[in-house]
Amino acid sequence: MIKKKRKPAEKKHLINPFEIATYQLDMAAKKLKLREDVHKKLRIPKRIVIVSVPIEMDDGSWETFQGIRVQHNMDRGPTKGGIRFHPNVTLDEVKALAAWMTWKCAVVNIPFGGAKGGIKCNPKEMSVKELERLTRRYTTEIMSVIGPELDIPAPDVYTNPQTMAWIMDTYSMNKGYPVPGVVTGKPIEIGGSAGRVEATARGCMFNIIESCKHLGMDVKKCSVVIQGFGNAGYILAYLLEEIGCKIIAVSDSKGGIYNKGGLWPHDVKKHKNKTGSVVNYREADNINNEDILQVKCDILVPAALENVITHKNASRIKTRIIAEAANGPTTPDADEILLDKGVFVVPDILANAGGVLVSYFEWVQNLQNYYWSEKKVNSKLEQVITRSFEEVLNISQKHKVHMRLAAHMLAVKRVSDAALIRGIYP
Numbered sequence: 001m002i003k004k005k006r007k008p009a010e011k012k013h014l015i016n017p018f019e020i021a022t023y024q025l026d027m028a029a030k031k032l033k034l035r036e037d038v039h040k041k042l043r044i045p046k047r048i049v050i051v052s053v054p055i056e057m058d059d060g061s062w063e064t065f066q067g068i069r070v071q072h073n074m075d076r077g078p079t080k081g082g083i084r085f086h087p088n089v090t091l092d093e094v095k096a097l098a099a100w101m102t103w104k105c106a107v108v109n110i111p112f113g114g115a116k117g118g119i120k121c122n123p124k125e126m127s128v129k130e131l132e133r134l135t136r137r138y139t140t141e142i143m144s145v146i147g148p149e150l151d152i153p154a155p156d157v158y159t160n161p162q163t164m165a166w167i168m169d170t171y172s173m174n175k176g177y178p179v180p181g182v183v184t185g186k187p188i189e190i191g192g193s194a195g196r197v198e199a200t201a202r203g204c205m206f207n208i209i210e211s212c213k214h215l216g217m218d219v220k221k222c223s224v225v226i227q228g229f230g231n232a233g234y235i236l237a238y239l240l241e242e243i244g245c246k247i248i249a250v251s252d253s254k255g256g257i258y259n260k261g262g263l264w265p266h267d268v269k270k271h272k273n274k275t276g277s278v279v280n281y282r283e284a285d286n287i288n289n290e291d292i293l294q295v296k297c298d299i300l301v302p303a304a305l306e307n308v309i310t311h312k313n314a315s316r317i318k319t320r321i322i323a324e325a326a327n328g329p330t331t332p333d334a335d336e337i338l339l340d341k342g343v344f345v346v347p348d349i350l351a352n353a354g355g356v357l358v359s360y361f362e363w364v365q366n367l368q369n370y371y372w373s374e375k376k377v378n379s380k381l382e383q384v385i386t387r388s389f390e391e392v393l394n395i396s397q398k399h400k401v402h403m404r405l406a407a408h409m410l411a412v413k414r415v416s417d418a419a420l421i422r423g424i425y426p
Helices: 017-032 036-043 091-107 128-141 161-175 199-215 231-242 265-275 332-341 354-368 374-399 403-422
Strands: 047-056 062-071 079-086 113-120 151-155 223-227 246-252 255-258 285-287 299-302 321-323 344-346
Touching: 017 036, 017 091, 017 332, 017 403, 036 403, 047 091, 047 128, 062 091, 062 128, 079 091, 079 128, 079 161, 079 354, 091 113, 091 354, 091 403, 113 128, 113 151, 128 161, 151 161, 151 354, 199 231, 199 321, 199 344, 199 354, 199 374, 223 231, 231 246, 231 265, 231 299, 246 265, 332 344, 344 403, 354 374, 374 403
Parallel strands: 079 113, 079 151, 223 246, 223 299, 299 321, 321 344
Antiparallel strands: 047 062, 062 113, 246 255, 255 285
8 A cells, every 4th residue: 555645734823833933944945045954954953951940939848840941043143032931831932932033133133143941830929039049040050051152041921130130140159250241131230231121112113113114104193002011012002102103902911901092001001010900991991812903903013922813813903014022923824814914014033123132232231341321222223123124124025025034034044144154063
């Protein structure tokens, strides 16, 4: 009996983050006619570290967590990427995020490769002291693979400047001297950069402004929906409001709110701080997280987790621009649906690159021991994001591809060029 050859796995309905990241690389490699051997090298992460993270809980019992650090590529420089604390952390998710960081650094042309870290835990159920012990033990376990010239962590989901301070202090105590450049996103008091907290949102705003210019839209007359009202989502909301946009809906993990007449981000934030959620805000109607993506608007910003826009809901999305403040929020088959609908998507590796860009600025300042003003940081951020948007747009128009493929083509070309120039050792 002759066995039938199995058909290649289709791109349709991909939801595994690493499969999506690999598919995006494959599409860029095909368009670039990349050498097969180089393509294979870029598919495989350089280093994967999985560690046991045992800590003592507040009640005296021991709990053991699993920590991950993935370094995807070092052809252009030391790796860079956040650390997330989340109950749904998986190895494939961290591998995907590390790969996206490689392309993100390359698309804005900074000399880093991509990395990512994560601990599978629920930080909402842990005390500050437990989180500190978790962070310090995890840092100790990965000490040998991080450092200012090797791999530089940063904040991500449910981690923040305080988390980075614990990492920096733990690393420094083991080294015997202060090493501020081991992490970015630190408090300013210990070597952080002015403008870093707002960087991801501000970079996304610059991408939105450039998108509106390209499409002939007046950004001051645009309505905006933001899914995810954490650090990036909240800051982006008030930055866009400051330039004239109307924020009509926002959400967090517990649900969302909608007011066609507009919301006041600062007031919504106060409500969330008081109640734990944006839900039940007095001047808006409640809306669930699925429906918020389908609210008619000019600009939709997914600013939460990956895989929120899929083949199941993409056809019902009613917006002109999607700016991906989150990593991997749109699946490949959803991309095709959105393209057919004429939605202009600013992909994650460009839309949210402001964070890693200002992290790079922070790292440079740490190495020089010379610090910049917030005005200078924001000016350089705008300059690089604007240039990068134009470069991606030019590729998109020249090759008649959507912005995500164009961004990956630009990034993959830069990384593959570096790999070929360096060669293989020994």
